[in-house]
């Protein structure tokens with residue numbers, strides 16, 4: 137198919153694909169397995185921390201959102217936001233993955249806590 | 260002058276229709292504010308047929324009207340950030356030369372998503388949204404390219420109409 141792309145267009149496409157590939161690489165380095173907890177942040181401030189290995193439903197932000205942890209994965213099961221994007225997002229379980237509810241300014245982020253750090257939180 | 264105003268009105272109406280159609284398509288990337296960007300088709304046409312100033316005006320009018328009609332206060336901010344960044348990059352590439360309509364449009368698609376990502380990052384005050392970057396880049400590129408191809412065909416047919 138001839139769509140009339142010019143040389144500079146191709147350069148642009150290659151740059152975009154390279155940047156995308158590079159960020160994937162970076163994620164595989166900082167991300168991956170070993171994540172064991174979920175941090176709930178509201179407007180950037182940490183509100184709660186939950187273990188990924190403990191199943192449960194948690195009200196966050198005073199009940200505007202409900203976080204569910206099942207089978208080592210966290211998902212947003214309920215929210216009162218107008219767009220409902222957070223509820224449609226797939227469950228997260230890998231390090232640095234997150235679910236964001238923009239209207240409510242809620243972020244649920246998967247993290248790797250060192251065991252000592254983690255004990256301090258659960259105690 | 261009267262012709263220009265009339266064309267501007269038609270473009271605005273088209274942009275609104277496209278924005279409305281987009282709210283009906285349940286295409287979700289699972290990322291706040293990321294859409295197909297159908298209305299960008301009209302913005303690209305305006306940029307090439309009417310000029311940079313008109314394209315900016317159209318972009319702002321479209322975002323405000325769409326926001327009031329089908330969206331909310333949040334959607335206005337995201338759309339505005341995405342739309343203005345996207346248009347600025349497109350105007351720059353077009354002026355710079357050497358890029359086809361497709362190239363300009365795909366850059367627009369990419370920066371549309373980047374603009375929204377930046378706002379998302381500021382609102383929730385976290386860098387974890389960076390996780391979405393690869394998807395956003397590729398999605399923006401593909402939708403932008405698609406819109407570029409359509410725009411290019413339309414511009415060929417509109418070549419004799421001056422606005």
Ligand SMILES: [Zn+2]
Pocket residue numbers: 215217219220221222223236237238239240
């Ligand atoms: Zn939400």
